[in-house]
Amino acid sequence: MVGGFLGAGKTTALLRLAEHLTGQGRRVGLITNDQSYGLVDTTLVGSHGYPVEEITGGCFCGAVRYRVKGATRDVSHCHCGICRRTSGAPFVTWATFPAARFAFTSGTPAELHSTPRAVRQFCAACGTALTFRETARPGSVDVTVGSMDRPDAIVPAAHIWTASQLSWLRLGDDLPRHVGEDPEERDVGP
Ligand SMILES: [Zn+2]
Ligand SMILES: [Zn+2]
8 A cells, every 4th residue: 555645756656666576577557546637647657658448439330439548437237218218228338437537539429418417428420329427426427338349348237227127128147236326326316
């Protein structure tokens, strides 16, 4: 555990240690937790030659592309009626990220205010659902796992809004099921 003030040199010290261990032939993984715009720690680690985890994705037609730097906080299958209608599928799988880590890299998505407090972004040309944002959670963005280039790499951890799950849908997993939102991560409706 390394603690210290902003700018104290924590990341630099960890990088030195990583370089030392790498020099001994060890494999090293560094996990940064910078939440701000610019991703100072992530950029510093990347500039020292360590590969930074990056998730890319986009819509079906390719007009809209996005990139997320870093790992997801939370992945869940949403069975709510709004996800069902806006996607045309029985449920939608979402991964939550810090909003500062997400960026569109090409194209401009269309926006739908699906409720007064939620905005969904999608491709205006092909209709692929891309993101979900809530005014109550401005620091977070949910991204559709199905629009990612490597959806297999993102593993769901729960089902939410199961009160709305379709009766004919049979699921063989043993993931936790929440009648509404997961109270730990989300506290408002879809
Ligand atoms: Zn498209
Ligand atoms: Zn939903």
